[in-house]
Amino acid sequence: MNESSASAFSVVMVVRDYECDLQGVVNNAVYQHYLEHARHEFLKSIGVDFAAYTEQGINMVVVRAELDYKRPLRPGDEFFVGVRVERESRLRIAFLQEIRRLPDHAIILKARIVGTALDARGRPRLPKEVERILKSWASGVEV
Amino acid sequence: MNESSASAFSVVMVVRDYECDLQGVVNNAVYQHYLEHARHEFLKSIGVDFAAYTEQGINMVVVRAELDYKRPLRPGDEFFVGVRVERESRLRIAFLQEIRRLPDHAIILKARIVGTALDARGRPRLPKEVERILKSWASGVEV
Amino acid sequence: MNESSASAFSVVMVVRDYECDLQGVVNNAVYQHYLEHARHEFLKSIGVDFAAYTEQGINMVVVRAELDYKRPLRPGDEFFVGVRVERESRLRIAFLQEIRRLPDHAIILKARIVGTALDARGRPRLPKEVERILKSWASGVEV
Amino acid sequence: MNESSASAFSVVMVVRDYECDLQGVVNNAVYQHYLEHARHEFLKSIGVDFAAYTEQGINMVVVRAELDYKRPLRPGDEFFVGVRVERESRLRIAFLQEIRRLPDHAIILKARIVGTALDARGRPRLPKEVERILKSWASGVEV
Numbered sequence: 001m002n003e004s005s006a007s008a009f010s011v012v013m014v015v016r017d018y019e020c021d022l023q024g025v026v027n028n029a030v031y032q033h034y035l036e037h038a039r040h041e042f043l044k045s046i047g048v049d050f051a052a053y054t055e056q057g058i059n060m061v062v063v064r065a066e067l068d069y070k071r072p073l074r075p076g077d078e079f080f081v082g083v084r085v086e087r088e089s090r091l092r093i094a095f096l097q098e099i100r101r102l103p104d105h106a107i108i109l110k111a112r113i114v115g116t117a118l119d120a121r122g123r124p125r126l127p128k129e130v131e132r133i134l135k136s137w138a139s140g141v142e143v
Numbered sequence: 144m145n146e147s148s149a150s151a152f153s154v155v156m157v158v159r160d161y162e163c164d165l166q167g168v169v170n171n172a173v174y175q176h177y178l179e180h181a182r183h184e185f186l187k188s189i190g191v192d193f194a195a196y197t198e199q200g201i202n203m204v205v206v207r208a209e210l211d212y213k214r215p216l217r218p219g220d221e222f223f224v225g226v227r228v229e230r231e232s233r234l235r236i237a238f239l240q241e242i243r244r245l246p247d248h249a250i251i252l253k254a255r256i257v258g259t260a261l262d263a264r265g266r267p268r269l270p271k272e273v274e275r276i277l278k279s280w281a282s283g284v285e286v
Numbered sequence: 287m288n289e290s291s292a293s294a295f296s297v298v299m300v301v302r303d304y305e306c307d308l309q310g311v312v313n314n315a316v317y318q319h320y321l322e323h324a325r326h327e328f329l330k331s332i333g334v335d336f337a338a339y340t341e342q343g344i345n346m347v348v349v350r351a352e353l354d355y356k357r358p359l360r361p362g363d364e365f366f367v368g369v370r371v372e373r374e375s376r377l378r379i380a381f382l383q384e385i386r387r388l389p390d391h392a393i394i395l396k397a398r399i400v401g402t403a404l405d406a407r408g409r410p411r412l413p414k415e416v417e418r419i420l421k422s423w424a425s426g427v428e429v
Numbered sequence: 430m431n432e433s434s435a436s437a438f439s440v441v442m443v444v445r446d447y448e449c450d451l452q453g454v455v456n457n458a459v460y461q462h463y464l465e466h467a468r469h470e471f472l473k474s475i476g477v478d479f480a481a482y483t484e485q486g487i488n489m490v491v492v493r494a495e496l497d498y499k500r501p502l503r504p505g506d507e508f509f510v511g512v513r514v515e516r517e518s519r520l521r522i523a524f525l526q527e528i529r530r531l532p533d534h535a536i537i538l539k540a541r542i543v544g545t546a547l548d549a550r551g552r553p554r555l556p557k558e559v560e561r562i563l564k565s566w567a568s569g570v571e572v
Contacts, residue, residue: 016180017180017194017308018179018315020194021306022306022479022480029304029462029465032457033159033161033458036160036457037159037160037161040159049219050160051160051167051451054451061501062457064497064498065494065498066493066496068493069491069492072490074194075193075194160451161458163451164449164451165336165446165450166340166347167451171318172318172319173315175315175318179314179315194308197309204355207353207354207355208314208351208352208355209351210350210351210352212349212351218451302466302469303465303466304462304466310480310484322445322446323445323446326445336446337446337449337503337504341453361480
């Protein structure tokens with residue numbers, strides 16, 4: 001199994017020119033947008049709609065982000081954003097994400113994003129769909 | 144021929160959550176990003192690469208934008224951005240663009256973006272590929 | 287009275303590097319952000335807080351934007367965004383905005399942004415503070 | 430000396446409405462823009478202009494970012510971004526940054542951004558102005 005296939009979920013995207021800055025490459029902050037979009041698509045795939053949850057007063061929040069920038073993406077580059085999750089603590093989940101260029105799979109960025117969810121009363125509680133996926137992955141179903 | 148098929152070129156996109164603002168809908172400025180991305184994809188399809196041209200010192204610039212906002216896009220909405228071009232004046236081109244939601248084709252936004260290109264000496268001159276497409280469209284090949 | 291002082295309200299801002307794109311100048315869409323920020327600051331100055339109104343279910347929306355790009359802003363440029371308002375129709379207001387570079391007041395962009403406000407039931411109605419300012423300006427107090 | 434004054438350099442900013450997302454708070458990626466802007470202002474204050482360096486073929490790049498999100502910023506919040514630097518390795522510099530709300534100095538975010546600079550031939554080399562400030566700070570002049 002090659003490294004890139006280790007992500008249980010991935011989204012393919014293409015760099016848009018407006019995402020690039022003075023240096024002619026994707027701006028550092030934009031990668032967080034890519035990562036967020038892939039996380040939200042992953043969550044949607046397991047039944048958790050970020051926008052719908054927000055409307056219901058459940059706020060999913062990032063508490064820590066670690067990003068290792070390996071290589072820049074350039075205008076028009078195609079890439080995928082991979083997502084894996086693991087439990088960080090009882091109330092926190094870690095998203096292990098990577099961005100790889102296509103078609104050569106060159107590593108662009110590796111990230112570890114730790115998040116939690118706050119219910120309508122502001123108390124941390126992971127959505128049950130997230131609990132379920134954490135359990136199934138821990139039991140080896142996916143990897 | 145229905146109205147939406149009147150665009151000779153179109154790009155399909157999906158609203159990403161980070162593109163939405165306080166009101167829960169896509170922020171007004173983001174539509175300009177969608178329009179720009181579709182224009183650049185259209186230009187690429189006729190052999191004009193915005194980033195490559197920029198590196199060569201040829202700057203394609205917008206001189207006027209008119210946008211009619213009809214209906215907002217919401218998180219997760221799929222939509223397409225259509226592009227048609229017509230000559231505005233000897234040195235200017237007008238992009239007639241529309242954004243329609245999928246699958247119902249509800250009109251979201253209509254825009255008319257007027258641009259030109261400045262060569263390395265800062266003088267306006269449309270790229271020859273753009274001249275060619277303007278001529279072929281004017282002769283009725285596409286419409 | 288010089289042209290730039292014709293704006294009854296203005297906000298001074300500075301170009302941030304991340305707002306510039308491949309061409310080394312402020313990206314076209316970013317000017318809409320500048321214009322929006324200045325409109326919201328103007329509205330706040332007359333007692334209309336966009337975020338608070340949104341929370342109360344009153345959505346101020348743009349229905350049409352016309353932007354004339356005259357000259358690009360570059361990294362580090364200081365500029366101001368001027369705002370004037372006039373009634374467009376019974377339920378619509380037009381913001382006449384311009385962006386000028388500092389200190390030379392060179393014109394960067396002129397815009398006319400037409401908006402309205404939708405109450406909690408989705409019906410258009412301008413906030414009373416906006417009605418008041420439209421009346422006072424029409425009576426010549428400000429111009 | 431209180432904690433917030435430990436930053437040798439800081440920039441005051443205000444949250445703009447368009448920087449807020451569905452959740453009604455500043456979007457996670459936007460904090461990277463705030464941090465970048467403060468770093469570039471800091472660099473400018475010691476004689477290193479990011480845009481000018483980029484034009485000369487010297488690219489300052491981020492290789493790692495660590496961000497701890499403590500509390501969200503909301504529409505209209507005033508805040509400052511503090512910057513301190515320390516040597517990470519011979520060719521790398523670490524920016525220790527924090528964002529604090531004004532006027533209460535509540536901590537919003539803490540970050541550690543590691544960067545380097547690549548010369549025109551793509552070889553890492555810190556600008557001499559950065560070397561100078563690292564030396565003066567290490568010798569206790571500033572702290």
